[in-house]
Amino acid sequence: MATRAGEPADPEAHRARRPSNGALLLWVVGLTALILVLGLLTGTGLRLISLLVFLPAFAAAFCSVRQTVYTACWSAAAVALSLLYHPEQSRGDDIVALTLTAVFGGLSVLGCRYRIGHENEMLRLRSTATAMQRSILRPLPLLTDQVLMDGVYEPLQEDKLVGGDIYDLAASPYGTRVLIGDVQGKGLPAIGAAFAVIGAFREAAYRERTLSGLVDALEEAVVRHNAIAADADEPERFVTALVLCIDDSTTVQAISCGHPRPYLVGPGATVSVLLEEADLPLGLGSLAPAARTVGRFDFPFGTTLLLCTDGLTEARSPDGTFFPLRKRLAEEAGQPPGRLTRALHADSRTFAAGHQQDDIAVLALCRASAADTP
Structure with missing residues (x-):
């Protein structure tokens, strides 16, 4: 829901x-x-x-x-x-x-x-x-001095206890830090890993001066959680995540840990796909030959930044066709963040004939000074 x-x-x-x-x-x-x-x-x-x-x-x-x-x-x-x-x-x-x-x-x-x-x-x-998860995922919309974030979160409820999608936002001294992630698997073990990442983000977002330091803290939290899970004979988990830092400049810092790419909707319904390259998910950082890299892209006033999990990007129609997210974004461009995400969510449900195949988290961000009423 x-x-x-x-x-x-x-x-x-x-x-x-x-x-x-x-x-x-x-x-x-x-x-x-x-x-x-x-x-x-x-x-x-x-x-x-x-x-x-x-x-x-x-x-x-x-x-x-x-x-x-x-x-x-x-x-x-x-x-x-x-x-x-x-x-x-x-x-x-x-x-x-x-x-x-x-x-x-x-x-x-x-x-x-x-x-x-x-x-x-x-x-x-x-x-x-579900109540446990909703107790740590703060209700949307969320507002800081830099951005307004609104969206839709819907865990998959059929055959599973709870979803593994997570999100959060922190107004740190270094800018607004944004997190969206997707824990591997479902059920209570998955929500345990989600809690670990959310807790680490809320603490490290205010402590770490750099975005790389913040992501390193999230990596350590997943590794510690997996070590505890291994002692309890539970499967280890990895977490795809996208972490952003948005300050008063028009440039956004971003690190993608195996997560679906963000989209920028600009004037004239132009849709740009950002961050073509992605590093390994959280929990698998030790397998990478080098440290995770910080990407940068422009997020000017008057544009909307869309973040989502693969529940939206991999939604399929009955004939197996993937949801045309970029096309639908262009069609729904110009709407406030809340209306945009609700429209995309409704479109994906209609496209998939009402069959939800995975957890869904869709977030839209705009600059706070340009925020409309959602």
């Missing part, structure tokens, strides 16, 4: 996915009627009706416990009535069919209770982890 919403996963949304009582009744009665009609046409009604033994199992996979109980009772009653309607055919195997229907119905109810309990537990864990 986007940062402006901020709510954890809602159990009501999962309940809404279950079929209504009316839909379930229509489905059960329709299937039973179909079996009865086929039985009458083929003369094998009693044997076909025993297929209802599988009906509660299907209900257990999608319905509530109460709905599964109703379905199990319906199946058992339908088989029992068939035996009473054809007493001359009540052989031992038909009694076995009735017994199996009752047993499978009971097992289906137990299975449904287990499934719903597991879903509720996952929702609680997901909500807790």
